[in-house]
Amino acid sequence: MNTNNYPNNFEYFPSPCYVLEEEKLEKNLQILNYVRLKSGAKILLALKAYSLWRSFGLIRQYLDGITASGIYEARLGYEEFKKEVATFSPAYKKREMEELVKISNHIIFNSFKQWRKFKDIIDNENKIRESENRELIEVGLRVNPKYSEVTPPIYNPCIIGSRLGITPKEFKKGVSKYGLDGISGIHFHTHCEQNSDALARSLEHFEKHFGGHIAKMKWINFGGGHHITRADYDVELLVKIIQGFIQKYKTEVYLEPGEAVGWQTGFLIGSVIDIVHNGIDIAILDISATTHMPDCLEMPYRPMVRNSGEVKIKHKKNGKLKLKGEKKYCYRFGGPSCLAGDVIGDYSFDEPLKIGDKIIFEDMIHYTIVKNNTFNGIPLPSIAMISKEGNFNILKTFDYSEYKNRNS
């Protein structure tokens, strides 16, 4: 389907549907490319946040490769991105490692034990690569610098008892037992939606604990969570930090943002299916928080809705609720699942909502499609793109078979 009627005519859009706006994606990529060129860092797309592979053709013009959380993401990056593949997993299985060595440039381990377990597989692959004059696999270790400003705790990899990253104490033990021969890089990932001042503070802790080893490394990977494309992000400070680090240690620096690539690059469009009343007006949509945007419940946060206003909740003495909006008509948005807590948020509008009205949730491209599920048998939203030229293309629609096949 092709139409130039965007953005005025939402009739053409299936419901529900994620819509990627290519022009906005390219704007993000240009900012990231500026950081690459000015600082000298390499930037990888974290597929965990954004795996819309039909847009990889554009992304690969700007970024150096992808970072994978395991075998499937590594495969997707290898098949469709076709540049560097860096893989980190908290723990690998042998079968996965046998496949990963064929398709990864960097393999990053979460423990010395896992590195030693798979050293032979990697060494053997590197012998083959050497004889064929191909680039060798480089091995890294993920560390825990014991400092992260991330809240809530579910997103904080340095929380007490965290399984993510080798602690300074374990690192010391590992080095004295095995040495670091064969290790090319150190990786830390301690950020989430953060500005560059948080990176400056994090680096102090990283250097304090691991500083003695940095200069011996070919690269240091600063992980993801750098919100580089957000309007208030201090890009120049990031560039300065990276330049200073490279100068001081003579290593390469990698960043692997996910969210910053997909940040504000599109929306999720859905429809009002019914409006019910229980002290307040509740619109039931064909979009579910728990299946289509689970971060609403996990983070939690209230997504922005186009043309809507804020709402304050008042608890009245008789136990009832009252919604008081910035705009006149207030609604609670809920999904079509049976989960009582499948509530997206409260919104106000200038006009009353009608059944069939289209609702547009902003900034719905990252950490949404990759997390979708078919709980309650709820249909998966279609995926569409508005190209730079303004053409509307449906990339993928889903049907009943998706649900059936997942449940055998």
Ligand SMILES: *Cc1c(COP(=O)(O)O)cnc(C)c1O
């Ligand atoms: C999640 C994650 C990323 C990407 O994080 P964003 O917050 O999306 O930028 C990068 N590296 C690792 C190891 C991660 O776990």
